[in-house]
Amino acid sequence: MYEGVVQDLIDELGRLPGVGPKSAQRIAFHILQADPTDVRRLAHALTEVKAKVRFCVVCGNVAQDERCRVCQDPRRDPAVICVVEESKDVVAIERTREFRGRYHVLGGAISPIEGVGPDDLRIRELLGRLADGSVTELILATDPNLEGEATATYLARMVKPMGLKVTRLASGLPVGGDLEYADEVTLGRAFEGRRLLDV
């Protein structure tokens, strides 16, 4: 245990995701030895992000205004909505430059064992966006793990009566890998999701 303020800093850092007690201690001592202007810049960035960033009223993505950059962009196709778990997934999909529609950020995945049910996610807001019939395709891009799959299953079932096209991102072999190293589940999914080669 260290004295007062140093220990407070270690404790606070230790509450960050992925930071264990050892790393917290290392970061704390790095900060102690760092240049005061660097530390002020870090502190400023932390308070600014809380003061300025909010969540888009339409899609739930992080935004600086009432609506996020994507929702404000008139060139983005409003008829296609891609559903993701977190804002960081929006960033990942934007990097592909493949998608020209809009997003909907759920804020997580259904996980009964962690006490997260459908009502804890932004599902009601999604249904609100689908209500007027202007959306024709819903792309379910939740994580390809169990909870992400369960969330996609739940959403697909829920929007089924609305009659719009519902698609799920393909799962399968990682590009650049060897087939023999794929596990059974992934390889099985790759078979299910195989596509016609039209040459």
Added chain:
Amino acid sequence: MSLFRDDGVVLRTQKLGEADRIITLLTRQHGRVRAVARGVRRTKSKFGARLEPFSHVDVQFFARGSELLGRGLPLCTQVETIAPHGGEIVGDYQRYTAGTAMLETAERFTDSEGVPAVQQYLLLVGALRTLAAGTHEPRLVLDAFLLRSLAVNGYAPSFDDCARCGLPGPNRFFSVASGGTVCGDCRPPGSVVPSPESLELLGALLAGDWATADACEPRFSREGSGMVAAYLQWHLERGLRSLRYVEK
């Protein structure tokens, strides 16, 4: 340093650091075990999807000491799939919520790590197989699993004879605190009078009589589920989180 090999069902996974996970398994020989799977969250991990909840796997563990548990968490070094289950369960939301409640129940009934719980393990493996096959209503498969889990842990409820004095059934009254059906003389205040069909269903689920269970009308199976939930909550210190998300 030693290597251990065991079969197990993945109950839960938790993120650890950048790319690792702590995997909680119910194993055949070592009961509940927590182990670290390094790099499992990377897309090119050698574990792939093998260590997702519901997976029935054959695992090789690496432990720092001479025992599997004791000196820190063991590492998962090799994993082979026995039955993936996840795909069939997760593609149906009712199965998913029922299955999640099974995993949480199995975890709660095995609170001491490393203590063998073979019967609980076999019950879970069987129940997940039945759930994945889709041959019975998910809620019935769950209720059967919950009742039998209570039984193998020493809390077998009675649905026929009086749980207090042993008066042969059928008995009309039901009391969670008394251990099931009770006779008119033994019934404590607060006993309920469920329909005989619900009691018959619960007896059938406990005994594995699927023909009777599958033929039960939904209103009675709903009442039965409520009784099972109440009975389970009474015997577990804290309520099950996932039970309230189970779809009827």
